Amino acid sequence: MSNIKNKNIWFVWIGLMIIFMAYLGYTLTASEDKSFFMPGELTSGHHQIGVSCMACHDESFSDKDAVQDSCIECHGDQRKKPFDSHPREKFTDPRNADRLENINALYCVTCHVEHQPELADKTGLTQAKDFCVHCHQDIAEDRPSHKDMEFDSCASAGCHNYHNNRSLYTDFLVKHMDEEDILKTALVPEKELASVLEEIATYPHDRYPVVPLTLKYMDAPAKVVVKTSEDIKHDWLNTAHAKIGANCSSCHITESEDDKNSVWENKPDHKACIKCHDTEVSHFMQGKHGMRLKQNLTAMTPANARLPMKENVKHQEIGCNSCHQAHEYDLNTASVDSCLSCHNDKHSLAYKESSHYTLWKKEQSGELPKGSGVSCATCHMPRVAVDINDWLRRTVVQHNQNANLVPNEKMIRSTCMNCHGLSFSIDSLADESLIINNFKGTPKHHIESIDMARKDNERHLKDINNE
Amino acid sequence: MKHSSLVISISAAVSITAASGNVYAAGDTVPVKAMADALHLVMDSDRTIYTRKIVNRLVKKEKVIKASEHFDDDKALVLPAQMFRFGSELVQKRAKKLPDVNFSYSLQSLWPINKQNAPKTKAEKDGLKFVADNKGKNYYTEETLGGQKYFTAVYADTGVAPVCVSCHNKHKDTPKNDFKIGDVMGGVVIRIPIDG
Numbered sequence: 001m002s003n004i005k006n007k008n009i010w011f012v013w014i015g016l017m018i019i020f021m022a023y024l025g026y027t028l029t030a031s032e033d034k035s036f037f038m039p040g041e042l043t044s045g046h047h048q049i050g051v052s053c054m055a056c057h058d059e060s061f062s063d064k065d066a067v068q069d070s071c072i073e074c075h076g077d078q079r080k081k082p083f084d085s086h087p088r089e090k091f092t093d094p095r096n097a098d099r100l101e102n103i104n105a106l107y108c109v110t111c112h113v114e115h116q117p118e119l120a121d122k123t124g125l126t127q128a129k130d131f132c133v134h135c136h137q138d139i140a141e142d143r144p145s146h147k148d149m150e151f152d153s154c155a156s157a158g159c160h161n162y163h164n165n166r167s168l169y170t171d172f173l174v175k176h177m178d179e180e181d182i183l184k185t186a187l188v189p190e191k192e193l194a195s196v197l198e199e200i201a202t203y204p205h206d207r208y209p210v211v212p213l214t215l216k217y218m219d220a221p222a223k224v225v226v227k228t229s230e231d232i233k234h235d236w237l238n239t240a241h242a243k244i245g246a247n248c249s250s251c252h253i254t255e256s257e258d259d260k261n262s263v264w265e266n267k268p269d270h271k272a273c274i275k276c277h278d279t280e281v282s283h284f285m286q287g288k289h290g291m292r293l294k295q296n297l298t299a300m301t302p303a304n305a306r307l308p309m310k311e312n313v314k315h316q317e318i319g320c321n322s323c324h325q326a327h328e329y330d331l332n333t334a335s336v337d338s339c340l341s342c343h344n345d346k347h348s349l350a351y352k353e354s355s356h357y358t359l360w361k362k363e364q365s366g367e368l369p370k371g372s373g374v375s376c377a378t379c380h381m382p383r384v385a386v387d388i389n390d391w392l393r394r395t396v397v398q399h400n401q402n403a404n405l406v407p408n409e410k411m412i413r414s415t416c417m418n419c420h421g422l423s424f425s426i427d428s429l430a431d432e433s434l435i436i437n438n439f440k441g442t443p444k445h446h447i448e449s450i451d452m453a454r455k456d457n458e459r460h461l462k463d464i465n466n467e
Numbered sequence: 468m469k470h471s472s473l474v475i476s477i478s479a480a481v482s483i484t485a486a487s488g489n490v491y492a493a494g495d496t497v498p499v500k501a502m503a504d505a506l507h508l509v510m511d512s513d514r515t516i517y518t519r520k521i522v523n524r525l526v527k528k529e530k531v532i533k534a535s536e537h538f539d540d541d542k543a544l545v546l547p548a549q550m551f552r553f554g555s556e557l558v559q560k561r562a563k564k565l566p567d568v569n570f571s572y573s574l575q576s577l578w579p580i581n582k583q584n585a586p587k588t589k590a591e592k593d594g595l596k597f598v599a600d601n602k603g604k605n606y607y608t609e610e611t612l613g614g615q616k617y618f619t620a621v622y623a624d625t626g627v628a629p630v631c632v633s634c635h636n637k638h639k640d641t642p643k644n645d646f647k648i649g650d651v652m653g654g655v656v657i658r659i660p661i662d663g
Contacts, residue, residue: 087556088560089555089556089557089559089560090556092559092563092571093555093559093571093573094571094612094613094615094617094658094660095571095573095587095588095591095612095656095658096587097612097613097614097615098587098612098613100613135583138582141582142582142640169537171536171537172537172540456639457639460639463639464637
C-alpha cells in the first residue's frame, strides 16, 4: 500500500516537473513575455522591452560586445550630437589602457548596469558619482574656479555631462552670459521636409511626384472610394499629404516589387509612414512611445508606463496615428491634445495654467506669429537640425521624446534657448518645483556655471591686456 | 592581435619604397619603423595640405570663412589639429573591422591646450622632449601598455603657419604663449603592436 502511495507521489512530482519544464520552454522560446527569467527589475529606460531578453542580449547571453552593439543601436545617435567628447575610440587608444583599469569606458554597462534598479539614479547611472576624478583630478590647476568643489558635483544641472560634455562649454557660456530671460527673437524653428524632398534619396519620388492632388486624383480602389466618408476626403485634401502628391495608396498600399502582390491596408501602421518619414519614425522607435515596436513586440500602451496615465486610455496601443489622427494629421492636435489625452502627471496637468499655454493659444488664434506658442511638443518633441545622412541636414521634429529629457540640461540648447536666455534656462531646469508646476513663475535656484565662466573670461582678458 | 610588422601586398596599387630607394618584393613584410614613417608621412602631408590649401587659403587669403574650435556652433572650418584627431578616431573605428590592420596615433604636446593631450607614458614624455630638443630627428622606442608590447614612434609637430602660432599663444588655456614660427609645438605619436 505504502509502495503504491509512494509511486503515485512520484508520478505527480514527475508530472508537475514536466508541466513546469514545458512552461519554461514555452516562455523561453515562444512567449513574448520572458520576464520570468529576469534576474532583477529594469530601470525606467528599459522596462517596457524587458519582456524580450534578446532586445539587449544576444542568444548566447555571454557576448559583452553584442550587448554593447544593442546599446549603440538605440542610443548611438544621441551620443553624436552635438559632440561626443568621450567617444569609444578615445579609449581604444593604447595610451589610455591604464584608465580603462579604473573605468572601462569601452562599455556602456560599466556605468549603466541593468537589473539592479536600487543602484541606479534617475538618469540610469549606476557608477559612483566620483568617476570624473579618475582622469580629471587636477582640473583646478586649469580652472581655479573649480577648486574645493565636491567630487560628485560635476554633473550638477547646467554643468558637465559625460556624453555631451561640450554642449555647455566655457566659450558658449561666455557667448550667452548676458542674455535676457526672454529673448526678443523668441520663435521655434520651422521644420523642413517639403522644401528638401528633392535631396532625400530615400523618398519615393518616382511613385509619388511632388504635385498637388485634388479629389479626382484619389487612387483608392473604387469599392473603397464608395465607402469613404466626405469627412475623410475633406481631411486628406487639406493636409500637406494632398498638397505634395501623397495619394491614398502612399499609405494604404503595402507595395511589392512587382506590384502584383500589393495589398490594400485599411489601417496602415508605422511601416507605412516610414516610407516617407523614415527619420521621424526611426526616432519614434527610439523613444518610449515606439521602442516596443522596434523590438517587434506589441505596441506600447499607457498601461505599460510608470508615469501616471489616464485610466480611460490605459489599453490603447500607441502608433503614429494615436497622436496624429489618420487623414486629419492636424499638427496642433498632435502637439497638445494628443499628449494630454494620456499623460496625467502633475507637470502635464499644470500645462494649461502656464504662460507657455497662453502663448500657444494666442498663436492658434492668430494673435501671435507662427512659432511663438509653446506646446507640449515644442519642448518634448522639439524641432532640431538632424544629420539624416552623411550629406544632408534638415530640421525635423524629434519624435524620440526621451532624447532631450535625461539629464534635463540636454533640453537647454535644443529647446529652451529658442526663446530664453542661457542663464534663465539653466536655472529653470535646476528648479524641481518649477518643473512640476510647468514653469509657472521664475527660478528660485541659481547655478553658478555662467558666473564661473564670466570670471574665467575676465581673468583671460586681463592677462591679454597685460601682455 | 600581434604583428611584428604589417604585411603590404605589392600587387596592390600602392607600393612602399624603402629609404634606400629599394622597392619591396612581393610577399615582403615592411619593418615597423618604415611602416610608422610611412604612416606619418601620409598624416603629415594631409594635414599640411588641409592647413595650407583649405584653412589658410579660405580664412586668411580669401577671407570667406572662419576656422574655429567650436566649428559646429560657429558654422566654421574645423581646426587642423581637430581634423587630425577626428581622422585618428575614425581610423580606430574602421581598423576594428580590419583584422590585419592595427595601429593608433595621436597628437600631443608638452604644452597642450587640452591637458588630456599632454604626454602620459614614459615613451611619450621622453619622445616629445627628444623631438623638441633635437630638431629634425624622430624618436623610436618600445613600450608595454595594458599587457601589449608596442613599437612607438614620435615625430615633431612644427608650427608652420603664423595662424598656428598666434592661435596657440592667445588661447586662454595655453600654458605657453611665446611660440614662434618653426618651433616644435608638439608631436605625433604612432603605435604599432609587436610580438614580445
